[in-house]
Amino acid sequence: MQTATATAPNEATRHFYCEVTEVNGEYEYLARFLLKVEPDQDADERFNQTIMGMRGKGEEDETGLIWFDDGLAAKDASMDEISPEDFAVLSKYLSCN
Numbered sequence: 001m002q003t004a005t006a007t008a009p010n011e012a013t014r015h016f017y018c019e020v021t022e023v024n025g026e027y028e029y030l031a032r033f034l035l036k037v038e039p040d041q042d043a044d045e046r047f048n049q050t051i052m053g054m055r056g057k058g059e060e061d062e063t064g065l066i067w068f069d070d071g072l073a074a075k076d077a078s079m080d081e082i083s084p085e086d087f088a089v090l091s092k093y094l095s096c097n
Helices: 043-052 084-090
Strands: 014-024 027-037 073-082
Touching (some): 014 043, 014 084, 027 043, 027 084, 073 084
Antiparallel strands (some): 014 027, 014 073
C-alpha cells in the first residue's frame, strides 16, 4: 500500500482530499472522499485504516492490490492535505471519514 503524502503533525485538526482506484473485474473507477485527522492521530495510519476498511476487511496482496470479500479491489490510493475552507466546500459533495 502506498503511504499518504502527509506533512509533519501539528496541533490543529488536519483535512485531506483522498482518491483510490476501485477495480471491479475489467472496470476501474475513481473513488473520492474526505478525511479529517485529529491532532492526536497519525495521518498515514488513519488513511491506511480507512482504505483497508472501505469495503469490509481488506487484504493486500504481493502486487499492492487490496482485495475485499465482495471480490472488488483497490489500488493507487493517495491523499493531499487541503485547507479547512476547502474541506467545508467539498464536504457538501463528497463523503467524509
